[in-house]
Amino acid sequence: xxxxxxxxxxxxxxxxxxxxxxxxxxxxxxxxxxxxxxxxxxxxxxxxxxxxxxxxxxxxxxxxxxxxxxxxxxxxxxxxxxxxxxxxxxxxxxxxxxxxxxxxxxxxxxxxxxxxxxxxxxxxxxxxxxxxxxxxxxxxxxxxxxxxxx
Numbered sequence: 844x845x846x847x848x849x850x851x852x853x854x855x856x857x858x859x860x861x862x863x864x865x866x867x868x869x870x871x872x873x874x875x876x877x878x879x880x881x882x883x884x885x886x887x888x889x890x891x892x893x894x895x896x897x898x899x900x901x902x903x904x905x906x907x908x909x910x911x912x913x914x915x916x917x918x919x920x921x922x923x924x925x926x927x928x929x930x931x932x933x934x935x936x937x938x939x940x941x942x943x944x945x946x947x948x949x950x951x952x953x954x955x956x957x958x959x960x961x962x963x964x965x966x967x968x969x970x971x972x973x974x975x976x977x978x979x980x981x982x983x984x985x986x987x988x989x990x991x992x993x
Contacts, residue, residue: 853980858988861981868974875967879960886956892949896942901925 853861904925909917928945929937940948 853977858981858984861977861984865974865977865981868970868977872967872970872974875963875970879963879967882956882960882963886953886960889949889952889956893946893953896928896945896949899925899928899942 853864856864899922903922905921905923907919908922910920911917925942927939927941930940930945930948932938932948
């Protein structure tokens with residue numbers, strides 16, 4: 844079932860309804876802001892992967908390197924193949940790629956996230972504008988109620 848969206852003039856809402864709408868808008872803004880931060884972190888990881896792929900080069904072949912086993916555990920190893928890398932393509936799958944293929948893979952990911960960040964930034968900006976407008980209307984209604992009681 845699809846729900847039809849309807850437009851409601853916020854000036855027609857009472858203070859309690861406006862407060863509810865404001866709370867919902869705050870929750871949406873918090874969710875979007877958290878998503879934005881997570882996308883930024885993912886983008887930073889992919890950029891780090893690009894830098895790591897750049898470090899795998901023929902002149903580093905047979906040099907001792909530190910191989911990460913976990914985020915905080917490394918073991919020494921030797922770079923035996925400087926032309927191929929193993930790329931995490933998601934959900935536990937790894938694919939062997941050439942250095943240029945890996946560079947393109949991670950560059951594409953960074954670009955994809957960049958476009959999503961731009962879209963999300965626009966959405967957040969619009970939600971903030973809506974929040975400011977709604978807060979202004981809410982303050983006007985509270986002031987009008989206070990004046991009518993005096």
